Amino acid sequence: MLAFALSERGQADEKTVAELKKMVVHRSPEADARRLAAIPGFDLTDRLPEITAPTLLIYGEDDPAARPEIGQKIADAIPGARMEVIPGARHGITMEFAQETAGLLRDFVLAHPSQPTR
Numbered sequence: 001m002l003a004f005a006l007s008e009r010g011q012a013d014e015k016t017v018a019e020l021k022k023m024v025v026h027r028s029p030e031a032d033a034r035r036l037a038a039i040p041g042f043d044l045t046d047r048l049p050e051i052t053a054p055t056l057l058i059y060g061e062d063d064p065a066a067r068p069e070i071g072q073k074i075a076d077a078i079p080g081a082r083m084e085v086i087p088g089a090r091h092g093i094t095m096e097f098a099q100e101t102a103g104l105l106r107d108f109v110l111a112h113p114s115q116p117t118r
Helices: 013-025 029-039 046-051 066-076 098-111
Strands: 056-060 083-086
Touching: 046 066, 046 098, 056 066, 056 098, 083 098
Parallel strands: 056 083
Antiparallel strands: none
């Protein structure tokens, strides 16, 4: 699980490893199995062009589960979507690369002020 979620740098950081272990331990194997079983049959690709909100996708360059190529296909299907890839990041991107992720989110939100609802 460590190699799946964290880069070699992240695996060497005791604090990051401890945070990951806390997160993974609380889930039951049954819950993980249900989640993984649902993924293959759940495809909303044809609805992506309906998204009108500003959209940012953040992917880890080395993520074995959510590969950037797939993210790019999603971004291409959403009008005006932006995609960022964090070099060296795997699936635990928000833990190991929290500052980079937060910076991208902050900049994106500030560039897209909220619009009044009608």
